């Protein structure tokens with residue numbers, strides 16, 4: 299049995315309520331932080347834990363906090379926008395353990411010296427919004443939020459902000475714009491690094507829901523205990539959201555690097571394998587922004603650097619399995635259509651490029667593509683991410699743009715034959 | 731005449747008071763308006779503009795960016811079928827086609843009786859239940875065609891009215907604590923905000939010398 303951190307309570311009946319949370323040690327970490335530790339000491343523990351942010355970019359959380367400009371006014375914003383296709387881990391945490399999220403958020407606000415914190419939650423999470431708002435209401439009544447919390451002298455206000463349906467609002471500067479009541483247009487970095495100029499122009503820390511949910515455990519058990527799990531830069535556990543062609547899709551919390559892709563996919567306790575007689579064709583780790591990996595990589599451990607060395611990324615911790623009955627062209631086309639729909643439209647390569655690539659991929663899938671279309675698609679991709687390297691070069695304001703080529707380029711590289719069959723036989727050879 | 735009914739007007743005022751800048755209440759107010767009226771009408775946008783002290787066009791400009799904010803009428807039940815990649819592998823495209831046949835409308839349309847609007851949606855973070863659908867943002871999945879027919883029947887006969895409130899109602903839990911940030915901090919926040927706004931305008935428009 300490996301240690302569960304963020305999902306330790308999710309299966310307990312009424313795990314979302316204050317009474318159950320308190321029965322299982324809830325708000326003890328907040329007490330400890332506020333009454334026995336200085337903000338610097340909390341930061342030190344989180345730095346010692348080595349925890350990488352769980353939102354996708356994988357930046358060290360302690361280091362991010364230490365980069366916060368020490369102005370008088372500072373904000374904390376929790377990113378619960380979770381819209382990266384195939385990512386559904388924060389969904390579980392906000393519905394089944396909202397108090398853990400609230401407690402982690404309050405401890406972080408104390409550590410970075412914020413007097414206001416916001417939890418920005420994806421608008422489509424109707425139940426999640428109810429659960430988090432109830433948790434916030436309960437926490438105010440309990441005295442964990444508000445003025446002079448637990449008699450410590452620390453005060454903070456916590457506001458739940460609903461999104462309204464826009465993938466791009468997961469990008470931290472777009473999220474800040476949205477929180478300011480505007481369209482979700484990403485800001486140009488520099489100068490708009492949130493830690494320097496963020497919400498309302500003040501230094502702001504933006505952290506993911508799962509990142510925040512780990513904080514109470516780290517305060518309780520110490521950063522060293524967290525760092526003792528995993529290997530290298532991959533410390534602690536991660537919540538892997540497994541979907542696609544597996545028998546048992548779902549969220550699995552695993553100590554980092556302790557399992558391989560193969561184990562996660564085939565172990566009867568986790569993915570439970572594929573349908574009878576099928577085999578893995580490709581795996582998309584880290585959300586659809588990531589390049590695909592082939593069956594030759596199944597023995598890679600689930601770790602940050604391990605996946606990066608294989609030319610992809612662990613990203614948001616989601617893993618989609620495609621089996622050999624799945625059409626690579628159709629999957630890559632659908633992913634491009636997503637980016638085309640969700641591009642905010644500020645940058646020409648992203649806005650126009652995604653549209654062109656989507657149209658060409660669709661015509662290949664439908665059987666009216668030509669061989670020269672492959673070069674055309676690659677050329678369009680090259681205009682968005684010059685050189686088609688990984689990590690990609692960027693010609694746009696945010697990294698949604700350079701994420702567009704990942705799937706298409708992977709599909710063409712790994713399954714060129716399949717593209718040729720679509721073109722020669724003027725249609726898709728797969729049944730669906 | 732106010733658009734918001736007295737109960738919602740009170741909620742609206744609470745929302746506006748939660749932030750250093752009223753404009754941050756814009757999206758929550760749009761949701762509140764939809765919960766009262768099913769969609770975001772012109773009257774609602776005008777009133778929201780007054781509440782957060784911007785032009786009505788700015789409310790529309792923001793609202794039109796977001797998929798969940800509907801400036802046109804939608805059905806009582808907004809049915810969203812996901813066809814993104816995990817659902818695609820599980821038969822999401824076929825489910826959408828079936829939904830379209832059963833409801834007798836293409837994606838994007840509303841049935842004549844105003845009961846259903848069908849939408850093709852992007853991943854709604856329910857991929858382990860592929861293929862899945864949402865009705866007024868309540869989750870259902872995995873769904874076979876038969877499950878979908880049953881769902882439509884249940885909705886038609888209002889058997890799900892407890893778990894699926896009318897379109898526009900998101901969270902049925904409202905904040906019950908007043909904001910507690912002391913006034914002197916709010917003054918500091920506003921000062922920082924004004925300076926940042928000036929700097930941004932000056933950077934966007936160097937000739938204007940930072941003037942609005």
Ligand SMILES: Cc1cc2nc3c(=O)[nH]c(=O)nc-3n(C[C@H](O)[C@H](O)[C@H](O)COP(=O)(O)O)c2cc1C
Nearest residue numbers: 351352353377379380381468469470505506509698
């Ligand atoms: C297009 C785009 C979408 C993103 N979506 C999310 C998201 O849904 N949730 C999230 O936590 N981070 C998302 N991110 C990453 C955030 O910008 C940011 O890095 C993250 O919230 C930081 O939190 P962390 O350090 O705890 O990981 C996205 C980034 C981009 C470029």
Ligand code: SF4
Nearest residue numbers: 642644645648694699
């Ligand atoms: S890269 Fe795309 S999503 Fe990002 S700012 Fe540019 S147009 Fe918008």
Ligand code: FES
Nearest residue numbers: 812817853854857
């Ligand atoms: S792909 Fe359909 S919910 Fe994620």
